[in-house]
Amino acid sequence: MDTRFRLIWWTIVPLVVIAVPIVLRENFLLHAVNIGGIFILASFGMDLLYGRAGMLSLGNAAMFAIGAYTSAALVIYSPVPWPIAMLLAGAAAAVVGIIVALPALRMAGIYLGVATYAFVLIVHQFALQWDKARAANGLFVPKATIGPLAVKSPTTWYWVWVVVVVTILVLSRNFLRSRTGRSLAAIRDSEIAARAMGISLFTTKLLVFATAGFVTGIAGSMYAHYLGFIYPDSFELNMTLMLIAMPIIGGSGTIFGATIGALIVSLLPEVLRLLPGDLKDFKFAIYGMIIALILIFEPTGLVGIGRRFMGLLRPRGLLSTVDEQSTSLDNLQLPKAGGSLDKARSFPRTETEGSPSNGTESLTALKITAVTQRFGGLVAVNQVSLDVPEYAIFGLIGPNGAGKSTLLNCVSGFYRPNSGSISYRDIELTTLPSHARARHGIGRTFQNLELFSEATVIDNLLIAQHTKLTSNILTEAVLTQGVRKAEASARDYSMEILELLVLTGVKDRVASELPFALQKRVELGRALAARPSFLLLDEPATGLTPTEIDHLAELIRMLRDYFGITILLVEHNMRLVMRLCDHLAVLNFGLKIAEGTPSEIQENEKVLEAYLGTKSSQTRNR
């Protein structure tokens, strides 16, 4: 954001915050603002799940309810003071969050929405039963107290929620801009790529649900004590709709959006009250209509509309052109010596110093032994064995459907072979989950591009360093010295890679907006950012023009020569393969039919037959 803009922003916002209670005094508008303010955290919690992590959770009302009821119960039945009760309520709601997270481990999309909504219904039923057990209709909640101070008046409440909300949002902003926040974007955009970068889906999903639960529970606690009376029906369908409406209307994926959304949705009934007739009873319908309109025309919400006005967001559907010159690979330069890219150079296995191309002994990097992969009745990979030597550029070729990509997926851990074993530098990979293999230095690119499409180019590279950074959500929230240093160094490293790949001009662009060839390069840069010692490249030349393919060849050669990375390349483009690879293996119908140098392969009868076919079926062997 523009620094001038920033200055204006950070002067206006505090002024507005201070002015509000003074201007509004104690009237109903302040009350509405308070409700809105209390919901900011709930809206933010919803946005963490939906906008940031891409998961539709309709169960947040359950977390909110548990927060409210826990806080109320603690203050009623125990000597715990309200601020502690509020934190405990947050913790309880975090636990509920973890339970609500369990379906997210097994399903996604709408099914997840339905499954999580079931929790709201269940909590609602239990709340109803608790009412019945007490022979009451709802629960009276005692006023909150902070020490000796009773929090009663709307103005006092205003300042309470401002302090709580601002604190939590500031802490959250910190972790959202660090490793944790990026891992959420990763699982939203591509679970597959996230796994390949070493991100554990299990841990990340539970963590984000717990966090959402915590902040939602705190909101619930404030809600209960502010209103002084809670009843089960208020935590059901209507609240669920409000909670999803808030970040959508405001602008999902941004803190500001979640905040504005909460305020608007809460102030709406008051605005409607000023209108003629009894429209305010239809506030939910209005929410519905606004949601519908926004989702149809501007799914990025008010924030998106605002950005569009300020010209920062391009009109939808129009890709602004990327300056060809600024990203041309015509003059590929080797990295500067002594830069942080040196960290990526991995030559641990040679005894002689320097470039591996001068006669190092050929130790085996990747050993594939008799791997078989079946899908139902189809044998996609049939007892294939391969030894990929260190520092080789090893090509895997074969006709369509030969099993090449399947084998690649076995190596990176997305498929579990039915038999056989795969080891890398004597480490047995076969039992390791995909996200664990990244830690051993295995990186990859994908045939159908699995970029984190809504993240910027540089964020894509930062996400790749997930396993190299050691911060966690707590250290990131408070932005310790260590975290700051680690982030800065990760950023520097990413910049150097971007310079190398001539992508600095587009570093802040959203990945999906780039032309196809650049996206492929970003994916390569992302794979490189993880500092791999072994790279799996899945059809990197697809969709590239001949010139781009030549550049690609140069890049790949540099990866091996300068960085010492061993490369296993699946490719159809024979020009690229024959020029670049020093070893080749040919698969056909899941079997390895030939292995050798490119010139050997080109003259191999079986290979010719596999690719060009034969007239007679008798000579074809399977």
Next chain:
Amino acid sequence: MSTEMLRVVDLAAGYGNIRALHAISLDVNAGTIVTILGANGAGKTTTLKSIVGLVPVDQGTIEFQGNRIDKRSLAKRVKLGLAMVPETREVFPSLTVEENLRMGAFTRPRWDSLTPDFDLVFQLFTTLKKRRRQIAGTLSGGEQQQVAIGRALMSQPRLLLLDEPSLGLAPQLIEEVYETICRLRDEANLTILMVEQNASMALSIADYAYVLESGVSAMSGPADELAVHPRVKSLYLGN
């Protein structure tokens, strides 16, 4: 002068970001088998999809029996006499064989006069006759291929587009499929435009061939000439 069934001039097409075809030109004469060869990613399937109407045309023209069709809807093209058998068959797995075949005749106004068409298909593919009420998803690959071709025939096409008919089939079945294709040309007077990876087999039954590379037509000529041309090998295996 043999009648021209299909004429494609300078076709450019693609998917979203990717321009798969840059400038493809080809002609198909009536009553012939023309094959399109080329390595993976060369643009063969995209060419067929543009001709039938699944992929919109960015530039260039397509003429079918003298009429421009590149701006017409897919349904219209099917009604005019084009039919396509997609790569990997794409049968409707939960429908029966018979229902699959009926779907091929969707653009025909009435479904009660389909008996002669069913007869033709079952004459061509005798195993399907036995399996007419079987759910298509339970058929073997070869049988599904038969269903897919039969389905395309149900719209009474003049030009049949085949995308990799031998893909994933055992050699024995490939022989049978190729025999069928020849019969379609010789007995049913169909014109066939066929994309194939198996260059050798394709060239053995085709009359004419085009070789694509990276979205352009790199070579073309009578099939028997191309079958012995060294450049074909290099376009496939690089050099």
Next chain:
Amino acid sequence: MFLQLVVSGLAGGAVYSIVGLALVVIYKATNVMNFAQGEMAMFSTFITYVLITDAGLPYGVAVVLTLAISAVAGVTLERFIVRPAARESLLTVAVLTMGMFYIINFFTLRVFPFGVIPRRFPSLFPRSTVSVGNAVLSIQKLGTFCAGLVLVLLLGAFYRYTKFGIAMRASADNSEAASLMGVNLNRVASVSWALAAMLGAIAGILVAPFLFLDVLFMKFTLIKSLCAAVMGGFTSLPGVVLGGLLVGLAENLFGGYVSTDFKNSFVFALILIVLFLRPQGIMRRTRVIKV
């Protein structure tokens, strides 16, 4: 008592099956989870009510008119609200239908302001009983079950024996191949929303005599029908019907023998369990995602 519970379960289950079918019809054709299905049904039921009580039309005529209006409404909703958003993600569209829930709710109250007060809804079947052995069974419930059965058979016949019905099944299987055959996918979308709207209307008319007619009377029915649809894996029509009947039976048996208080919780927990056992995170059937 067992037999009575079974009959109640079958009647309720029939209603859940019908709404479940409506949900699945839409889902199979357009990949949209229509959270507003219940409200659409509710609106249609109100139309029938007004046609019978205010306009004095005979039951059958009122129903037929309602079906026609519902079909038009369904097509309109699809064309003007759902289809423009179809390019967005499926999640977005699902949230959109949640918004539609409230829009329809509001619209209904605007048109029928009396809708806040629950009313009795006339039943198609006589409110009499028949004795089978020791059990006293409600004709109304038996009739509801039979009506549901007939409806399901009719729907099945449509999908199996009509040209467009087969085309709709084909496009649910493989929409690209279907369009290759010349099927207009937009028309498939319209027809499926019209069908679903009509199914919902019938479900509403069948269940309204048991619950009182007000603006929110379909809310819980929708949720239980979701359970039915989930059991059918959102793809198999017979599975949905079976699922609906099972939900109805389970709900009534649980309520009769265990506890009426937690009857609803039981059904909701059932949704969770079924989703866990048959997660189906993929939107389309049998498409292996190529990595």
